[in-house]
Amino acid sequence: MTDAFIDIPGVRNFRDAGGIGALRRGVLYRSGSFHTLTEDGARRLKALGLRTVIDLRSTFELEVWPDQRHGLDHESLHLPTLPADRGDIDRPWPEDQVSLYPFMAETAGPSLAAVVRRIAAPESLAVVVHCAVGKDRTGLTIAVLQSLLGASDADITADFLLSNIGLGLDRGPVPYVDETGAERLSRPVGAELLASSLAWIHTRHDSVPAYLRHHGVTEEELEAVRANLSA
Structure with a gap:
């Protein structure tokens, strides 16, 4: 197993997102949710200098599986990747992984822009970005941040695929039981999934920075993120 993984008891798929491009280690982490975080896990998070947790899950997921803190005093931000209401969009809701990834790129712009704005503040670090298991929604969000720091598509994809090992x-x-109590299958991620999200961004906006600017992120905020996260 790669040394990117960090053992945080009660948290799945926890790892350092840095070490590629100009993104340094020890400032940006990714994981599954904290709803089964243990006291020992909380102590280890504190030792990492955790200041901000960005939760990409839906409101219903948070209600069913609230993150545990065990006395941690970090700031928690709820910035859901997917639309809150299926009626908010004028296209079919994705029913599988293949359709999910371009759908996320199309609809997650406001969430991704809010993530970037928060990380633009120096006092936000160290930050953890998580969804339910740290695979799909977290995968796209971290890929966007790594791209901003100049990581290659190959390195971004290799990091993305580590979730298969972590989970x-x-x-x-x-198999797993989702937040509604339904039995489902969690499926491995493949390189083509993330590629479809990034292709959607590049086809319609030319670049990740242009995509974020389209959703209101300023050039100053982009530069601040690069300065805060870079080695």
Whole structure:
């Protein structure tokens, strides 16, 4: 297993997102949710200098599986990747992984812009970005941040694929019970999934910075993020 993974008891798929491009280690982490975080896990998070947790899950997920803190005093931001209401969009809701990824690129602009604005503040670090298991929604968000720091598509994809190891999906799909109580299968991620999100961004906005500017991020905020996260 890569040294990017960090053992945080009660948190799945926790790892450092840095070490590629100009993104330094120790400032940006990614993971699954904190709803089963243990006291020992909280102590380890405190030792990492945790100041901000950005939660990409839906409001309903937060209600069913609230993050645990165990006395941690970090700031928590709820910035859901997916639209809150299916009626807010004028296209079919994705029913599988293949359609999910371009859909996220199309609809997650406001969430991604808000993430960038928060990380533009120096006092936000160190920050953890998480969704339910740290695979899909977190995968796109972290890829956008790594791209801003000049990481290559190959390095971004390699980091994205580590979730298969972190979640035991390298051996195939894993059953789980979702927030509604329904039994589902968590499926491995493939390089083509993230590529479809990034292709949507590049086709319609030419670049990740242009995509973020389209959603209101300023050039000053982009530069601040690069300065805060760079080695």
